[in-house]
Amino acid sequence: MTTEKVTPAEKASMNRRLVVLLGCLFATLCFSAAAMPEELGLPREQVALVAPPFVHPHEQATIQGPKIVQFSLTVEEKRMVIDDEGTTIEAMTFNGSIPGPMMVVHEGDYVELTLINPGTNSLAHNIDFHAATGALGGGALTLVHPGEQVVLRFKATRTGVFIYHCAPGGDMIPWHVVSGMSGAIMVLPRQGLTDRAGNPLHYDRVYYIGESDFYVPRDEKGKFRSYASAAEGYADTIEVMRKLVPTHVVFNGRAGALTGKNALTAKVGETVLIVHSEANRDSRPHLIGGHGDYVWETGKFSNPPETDLETWFIRGGSAGAALYTFRQPGIYAYLTHNLIEAVELGATAHFKVEGAWNDDLMKQVKSPEAIGVQAHVMPTAPAPYVH
Numbered sequence: 001m002t003t004e005k006v007t008p009a010e011k012a013s014m015n016r017r018l019v020v021l022l023g024c025l026f027a028t029l030c031f032s033a034a035a036m037p038e039e040l041g042l043p044r045e046q047v048a049l050v051a052p053p054f055v056h057p058h059e060q061a062t063i064q065g066p067k068i069v070q071f072s073l074t075v076e077e078k079r080m081v082i083d084d085e086g087t088t089i090e091a092m093t094f095n096g097s098i099p100g101p102m103m104v105v106h107e108g109d110y111v112e113l114t115l116i117n118p119g120t121n122s123l124a125h126n127i128d129f130h131a132a133t134g135a136l137g138g139g140a141l142t143l144v145h146p147g148e149q150v151v152l153r154f155k156a157t158r159t160g161v162f163i164y165h166c167a168p169g170g171d172m173i174p175w176h177v178v179s180g181m182s183g184a185i186m187v188l189p190r191q192g193l194t195d196r197a198g199n200p201l202h203y204d205r206v207y208y209i210g211e212s213d214f215y216v217p218r219d220e221k222g223k224f225r226s227y228a229s230a231a232e233g234y235a236d237t238i239e240v241m242r243k244l245v246p247t248h249v250v251f252n253g254r255a256g257a258l259t260g261k262n263a264l265t266a267k268v269g270e271t272v273l274i275v276h277s278e279a280n281r282d283s284r285p286h287l288i289g290g291h292g293d294y295v296w297e298t299g300k301f302s303n304p305p306e307t308d309l310e311t312w313f314i315r316g317g318s319a320g321a322a323l324y325t326f327r328q329p330g331i332y333a334y335l336t337h338n339l340i341e342a343v344e345l346g347a348t349a350h351f352k353v354e355g356a357w358n359d360d361l362m363k364q365v366k367s368p369e370a371i372g373v374q375a376h377v378m379p380t381a382p383a384p385y386v387h
């Protein structure tokens with residue numbers, strides 16, 4: 001037992017602290033109770049995710065009230081080919097794709113995610129949502145070992161496109177991210193997207209492009225190595241990562257994932273929303289022969305979109321969104337305008353756009369011919385100036 005005397009002043013101070021403490025506790029309880037979505041009687045909706053570049057069906061604007069939107073992600077550790085030469089990585093993925101699937105909710109909705117780490121995996125994983133508030137974006141509450149699953153709920157309070165990624169601590173974080181573990185969530189304003197003046201903006205299609213930088217070790221002859229497991233390649237991969245020079249920079253998990261027969265499609269007159277994420281490095285998306293009509297470069301819809309952009313910037317660790325209405329048919333390359341990364345390392349996609357050509361916007365007035373050929377004389381002279 002303590003024999004120390006407590007003065008009245010100290011006692012009063014302790015009482016004040018007790019009152020403050022109880023007040024805080026009460027406020028916390030009240031706040032917790034008020035914030036529980038079950039007690040708000042919110043409806044639930046289970047949404048089936050789809051593999052990128054596609055995005056699950058969703059309303060752009062909604063007149064419904066907030067709800068609890070349930071998603072499920074299963075971590076898959078597996079070997080994946082990342083280029084046409086057959087180079088492989090021991091990938092770590094959300095739902096088997098790089099990037100993981102894009103989720104769409106509306107501001108004020110609750111995201112309820114079940115994260116499953118099957119017993120066939122060998123590593124612990126979690127998820128950090130940049131859209132979420134607290135506990136390392138949920139990372140501190142979602143660490144699951146092989147054979148475990150966890151359910152996280154967070155309120156989507158900020159609008160925009162945000163990345164999510166695995167972040168299990170230490171050098172596991174960059175290793176898991178550059179092995180494929182990132183994706184995106186789009187939190188739409190309830191009234192949908194708007195321009196600077198508040199006029200509604202709509203899209204006919206939405207595509208999700210997730211950019212990845214890979215660091216594949218080479219053997220003594222300079223050839224890319226493959227490994228029996230992620231763990232076996234760990235030390236070599238970390239060594240390449242630390243030099244900060246990626247061997248591959250690709251869209252959607254491999255060079256050519258979105259080119260040729262895998263090109264993204266659209267029609268002249270259609271408006272396409274392109275969501276672009278990079279969880280680790282900066283990127284500079286550019287649509288050759290097109291523009292960003294409206295671009296939320298930082299990806300957050302409470303900021304007015306920039307207009308008429310030629311190239312925009314995606315900060316490593318973020319997602320951005322660009323809205324473009326195609327005016328001409330043809331094959332458009334969409335790439336990072338670090339052209340070495342785009343052409344040599346793989347970060348190129350194609351849009352195949354069908355429709356009628358508009359001569360007013362562009363016309364080949366004369367096809368290529370030898371220099372020095374006499375200027376073509378028009379069969380009927382243009383109308384002379386009237387004097």
Ligand SMILES: [Cu+2]
Nearest residue numbers: 125126166176
């Ligand atoms: Cu992980």
